[in-house]
Amino acid sequence: MKLSRRTRAVAAVAGAASIALLATACSNGGGGEGGGEGEEVTLTITTFGTFGYDDLYKEYEAANPGVKIEATNIDTGGNARTDAFTKIAAGSGLSDIVAIEEGWLGAIMEVSDQFVDLRDFGIEDRKADWVDWKYEQATDPDGRVIGYGTDIGPTGICYNGKLFEAAGLPSDREEVATLLEGDWAHYFDIGRQYQQATGKAWYDHSGFVWNSIVNQLPEGYYTSDGELNVEDNAELKENFDLLGSAIGDGLSAAQSAWDWNGGKSFVDGTFATFVCPGWMLGVVQGNTEAGGGDATTGWDFADVFPGGAGNWGGAFLSVPETSAHKEAAAALADWLTQPEQQVKQFEAAGTFPSTVKAQEELAANPTPNEFFNDAPVGQILAGRAEGVVAQFKGPDDSVIQENVFGPPLSALDRGEVDTATAWDQAIELLHELVD
Known part of the structure; x- marks a missing residue:
């Protein structure tokens, strides 16, 4: 269109x-x-x-x-x-x-x-x-x-060093960067190791992870010349399935976006990693402090991001x-x-x-x-920031991210639907809100 x-x-x-x-x-x-x-x-x-x-x-x-x-x-x-x-x-x-x-x-x-x-x-x-x-x-x-x-918004990974140590993973930021170097499938595989060792989630919720994945694609919800690029986008669907598999293995803490239990989830070990463009550093610190934590809570920042550079x-x-x-x-x-x-x-x-x-x-x-x-x-x-080129964003890009994919991903996080159903729900919302 x-x-x-x-x-x-x-x-x-x-x-x-x-x-x-x-x-x-x-x-x-x-x-x-x-x-x-x-x-x-x-x-x-x-x-x-x-x-x-x-x-x-x-x-x-x-x-x-x-x-x-x-x-x-x-x-x-x-x-x-x-x-x-x-x-x-x-x-x-x-x-x-x-x-x-x-x-x-x-x-x-x-x-x-x-x-x-x-x-x-x-x-x-x-x-x-x-x-x-x-x-x-x-x-x-x-x-x-x-x-x-x-x-x-160049991106790195915020991680909790104390939680990594408790799971038997390295906590030194250079070692963490080496550990997490690779694609999203590798990031999820390390998350499975963490989940199996601790019984706890790897990341906070799937909406932010999905947004990070989409932002790295050569073309996201729109092609570079302005065409809507969702329903028949095989690459997008493949990545959605990859994320769905990670959710099914318990890697998501199913948090509410921009809430995190009043910040307490950054303090009580609910999740161990967080996708961090630069502006999110303030979000992590502010929420940790709101939840009763401080610099001793264990958050660190690693020079690595799944899939490479992203904005x-x-x-x-x-x-x-x-x-x-x-x-x-x-x-x-x-x-x-x-x-x-x-x-x-x-x-x-x-x-x-x-x-x-x-x-x-x-x-x-x-x-x-x-x-x-x-x-x-x-x-x-x-x-x-080296190598980052911002992706073309169409007129309804934020609506698609938040209102088309947001609700199905939240339902998937909570175990209310399976991956295929969540995708179908997103396409239905796309037709309702954007097409």
Whole structure:
């Protein structure tokens, strides 16, 4: 199924509110207009998850006395999509700066004319700042650039060293990297060893693992030219069956996405490994601490990922056409995404930079992360980013991940259906929600 850009755009605006409700799922300063000496402007910004911007907002306000920042942070990217598309459909309510997640950037591109072309504010002068595919992701079919790149999502494996030791597995991160080197089938095989030794699950839940697998394919839910690519995709079905076999062998802890029993499951040994793009490091630490744990709980970060390099997530800062302060908003978004700020953002939240200089800084000056057993997480992620090219994401990519495959995988995790039935349920939901 492939529609013309104009047809798709009209459909996206008309149906944005209803589609959004289906989704549940990471300048060099100067104030510009309203930010000059003696002038005042209040800029609103909406982010989601853990961006690590709080201290940067204060720093910007201190350097630009005429600017006040009012920030809203939504808990998940999926809920942020709901918020954004509801307001786009209403024609009002968007902040001066809106964070857009990679997973629903394709849907935003259907209505890209609702956002400012940042070439009007000099973004082309910064094109070489970012890894090339990041800049291209934010460029619409008409050549308009609608987002300043924030982070990207190179992936490694978070693992609990204490649980590995209890199962007779190595816990040293270099040895763990060697142990887990290989494809997803190998990762599941090691998980079976762990499960047989402990009787406990290997990973938290299958939705995140499935997303990681799909992100590594040359083409995911869409082909590179925008065709829906699910129902007759033999590679996708083969990987679904592989995951189903792992679930059947007890490797999934069947956790609820974004819950983990209030964080306690990160502390009580419910699972031993966790798929970790850079921005998930903050999720692991935050949930462990919420569950009563700390650095002694045993979490570590290994320079390895099943199947090799992969990218999960990343975001952009965009300025809606409805903003009354476009120049000042662009100046703030530009500043927040400069290499210096991206390094600070990483230190605050683990979000790995999309700018080349920031990546080089983290690789050259590794800082031990106390929570992750002093792992040099910046250096590890810089290495994991090598060879990563983001997969094309179509307009309903996040809907397919969360609302088409999410419920069947949850049911499969809980033992309510078998693998074949779960696949059939996903295809039925695909026809209902996307076709």
